[in-house]
Amino acid sequence: MRRFLAARILAALVTGIGITLLAFAVVRAAPGDPLALHSELGLRSGEASLQQIRAYRHSMGLDAPLFAGYVRWLSHLLRGDLGTSFRDGRPVLSLLGEALPVTLLLSITSLLLGYALAIPVGIVSAARPGGWLDRAISTVVFLLYSLPVQWVALVLVVWPAGFPIHGLHSEGTRSFADSIAHLVLPVACLTYGSVAVTSRFLRSSMLEEMGRDYVRTARAKGLGEAAVILRHALPNSSLTLITLFGLSFPALASGAVIVERIFGLPGMGKLTIEAVLGRDVPVLMGAVTVAGVVTMLGTLLSDLLYAVADPRISLTGARD
Amino acid sequence: MPGRTWARFVRNKRNLLGLSLACALSLLALCADFVASRRPIVLWRTGRLYLFANVIDYRDLRTFDATSLAPGDWALWPPCRHGPYDIPRLGSLSGPLPQPPSPDHPLGTDNTGRDTLARLVHGARVSLGVGVVAALVQVVIGLALGVLAGYLRGATDFVVTRAAEVLLSFPLLLLLLAVQGLLERTTVLSTMAVIGLTRWADTARLVRAEALRVRELPYVEASRAFGSSELRTLLRHVLPNCLSPALVAVTFGVGSTILLESALSFLGFGAPEPVASWGLLMADGFQDILDPAALPLVLAPGLAIFITVTAFNLIGDGLREALDPRSQGAVEPSARIISDHSRVMSPAPWPPGGEPTPAAYSVPDVK
Numbered sequence: 137m138r139r140f141l142a143a144r145i146l147a148a149l150v151t152g153i154g155i156t157l158l159a160f161a162v163v164r165a166a167p168g169d170p171l172a173l174h175s176e177l178g179l180r181s182g183e184a185s186l187q188q189i190r191a192y193r194h195s196m197g198l199d200a201p202l203f204a205g206y207v208r209w210l211s212h213l214l215r216g217d218l219g220t221s222f223r224d225g226r227p228v229l230s231l232l233g234e235a236l237p238v239t240l241l242l243s244i245t246s247l248l249l250g251y252a253l254a255i256p257v258g259i260v261s262a263a264r265p266g267g268w269l270d271r272a273i274s275t276v277v278f279l280l281y282s283l284p285v286q287w288v289a290l291v292l293v294v295w296p297a298g299f300p301i302h303g304l305h306s307e308g309t310r311s312f313a314d315s316i317a318h319l320v321l322p323v324a325c326l327t328y329g330s331v332a333v334t335s336r337f338l339r340s341s342m343l344e345e346m347g348r349d350y351v352r353t354a355r356a357k358g359l360g361e362a363a364v365i366l367r368h369a370l371p372n373s374s375l376t377l378i379t380l381f382g383l384s385f386p387a388l389a390s391g392a393v394i395v396e397r398i399f400g401l402p403g404m405g406k407l408t409i410e411a412v413l414g415r416d417v418p419v420l421m422g423a424v425t426v427a428g429v430v431t432m433l434g435t436l437l438s439d440l441l442y443a444v445a446d447p448r449i450s451l452t453g454a455r456d
Numbered sequence: 457m458p459g460r461t462w463a464r465f466v467r468n469k470r471n472l473l474g475l476s477l478a479c480a481l482s483l484l485a486l487c488a489d490f491v492a493s494r495r496p497i498v499l500w501r502t503g504r505l506y507l508f509a510n511v512i513d514y515r516d517l518r519t520f521d522a523t524s525l526a527p528g529d530w531a532l533w534p535p536c537r538h539g540p541y542d543i544p545r546l547g548s549l550s551g552p553l554p555q556p557p558s559p560d561h562p563l564g565t566d567n568t569g570r571d572t573l574a575r576l577v578h579g580a581r582v583s584l585g586v587g588v589v590a591a592l593v594q595v596v597i598g599l600a601l602g603v604l605a606g607y608l609r610g611a612t613d614f615v616v617t618r619a620a621e622v623l624l625s626f627p628l629l630l631l632l633l634a635v636q637g638l639l640e641r642t643t644v645l646s647t648m649a650v651i652g653l654t655r656w657a658d659t660a661r662l663v664r665a666e667a668l669r670v671r672e673l674p675y676v677e678a679s680r681a682f683g684s685s686e687l688r689t690l691l692r693h694v695l696p697n698c699l700s701p702a703l704v705a706v707t708f709g710v711g712s713t714i715l716l717e718s719a720l721s722f723l724g725f726g727a728p729e730p731v732a733s734w735g736l737l738m739a740d741g742f743q744d745i746l747d748p749a750a751l752p753l754v755l756a757p758g759l760a761i762f763i764t765v766t767a768f769n770l771i772g773d774g775l776r777e778a779l780d781p782r783s784q785g786a787v788e789p790s791a792r793i794i795s796d797h798s799r800v801m802s803p804a805p806w807p808p809g810g811e812p813t814p815a816a817y818s819v820p821d822v823k
Contacts, residue, residue, distance in 0.1 A: 147618075147621075150618050151618060151621045151622055151625060154618055154619065154622035155626070158622055158623075158626070162631070162635055162638070163634070163638065278766075278769065278773075279762075279766060281769060282711065282761075282762050282763075282765035282766040282769055283758075283762055284715055284718050284735075284738075284761045284762070284765075285719065286718070286719060286735070286738055286758075287754075287755075287757075287758030287759075287762070290738065290741070290742060290745065290754050290755075291755070291758075293745055294751065294754065385627075386624065386625065386626065386627045386628060387627075388627075389627030389629075389630065390628050390630065391629075392627075393627070393629045393633070393719075393723070394629070394719055394722065397723060398742070404630070405629075405630070408630050408633055408634065409633065409637075409723060412633055412634060412637030412725070413637070420634055420637075420638075423634075424626070424630060427626060427627050427630045428625050428626045428631075431625045431626065432625040435625065
């Protein structure tokens, strides 16, 4: 177990370095030097002074050769210094601190809701594979995969459902019920996809378990089908749901970008879009890095949970 | 072997439905100019014959429109008499923009007066083009890296798997936004390239798993024993046997890339205005979301994406079953053979937003 933990965390560290390197390289390698372009635009609109930009370029290693620059940037990053926004001079860290909870609220709510809905669906379709219910569910789920998120979101906006379609809360009110009402449509948009994936996944993993010897034994000793499914097959197949949990994060965060845009929610997606449009390099680098690191931590967490839940995994070592 | 796979593939009606839908859509994309164009396909005017005026830019037809047909002239029109970029003259407008559906504009117009149907038809070009090209780029990179990693193991394997994990760690849309946003201007080509270059990770993982299995098989050992070079073994024996997951990845990849492109274009970081892309059309509709006249502009592109992606997913699903009869549905569940291989192949595609793929959802090897 300890060896597995060490190997997994080491792998995560390597990935973490890769993420920061990629974030740094993307901004560095972009043609037409974003900072040069920015200085021109920024000076005209009075956003960032030339001095501010020079100071930023130096402190974040954008004027140094690639590797030296990366090291300098990384050392700032590790000390929690991501620079300040070109647009309003606020620290990037506090901007991210405001945006990240919104995106996490959206993704985690829809993740949990997705699991709550997908588990019964998965059980029902695995109980009678090939039955009419299973086929109907499979078809619906298959079609759900092909629906563009932005389309579903727009349909929900147009549909007169009575739920608010913009922002996190109504003007002037801060009541809990009001916030919940504002979350209904965005969360619905993010959830249908994870229901589709999770239920499909649970179904195939349950079918696999149902073919195993212990299930035959359970049936042979006269256990009812419901007990076989719920007490034997389900717990064993739910192990795979733990892995899925970590892997769902990137997709959810991607979906959240669109949903935030349509419903006007101040999350990571909105922050990134605004940073890109305003060529606000510090914010952009911070947002990309944080998005990568948070997703990686999600995957790491689910891997560790998996190792705790399934002792076999820690014997064979980290998964690739 | 390909013959048997094909026979298994066509046995299922759903696969044929997917295949014919995809062919029809590709045909529509290729012939977009013959379905929606401002100029007639064949025109006989003042004693001169203009062939394919819809695709060839005749100099004396620059100012041509339907009203300039004299008696005795003759024209063969495409079903929709508007081009995707035609903005009506101010004087000819009746009523506010966007216009609701009318006999002249079956799906209405956008807020600059461009015909929605024409833009929808021409949008198939961009969406399918980006989908197919980016999926091919992604799979070629993924196939090459995956085979190398699985066959060579060691340092190559380490670098490829770590790089794949880094890419899979990013919410793809955020990464694409950042990259596209920092380019001086986005084009259809840059969209293809950026999607293709960032999406290979899933394919690489799938192919690597297959290569790891194949390299231990007797025929690879036999090839080595006969004295073939590493390169020859790799190209002649390992690579061809790793093609099936790559083939499945291409078809699923087309679907998810179309979703991704539409999302990027919707956010304004994909195909640039005035290119007719389904995502951009939806973004145009979103501007006038509360105007009922813009409803077709919002809904129709989404349906087009939905149909296209479904078609390619059907093909992908069918191919997966045909190539690996052990995977879900092809045999009685009770008779399922439990193997790591089928586990890697089996889980279904990905959620909207165009991300994780069968590889990303594969179960860790439990031995």
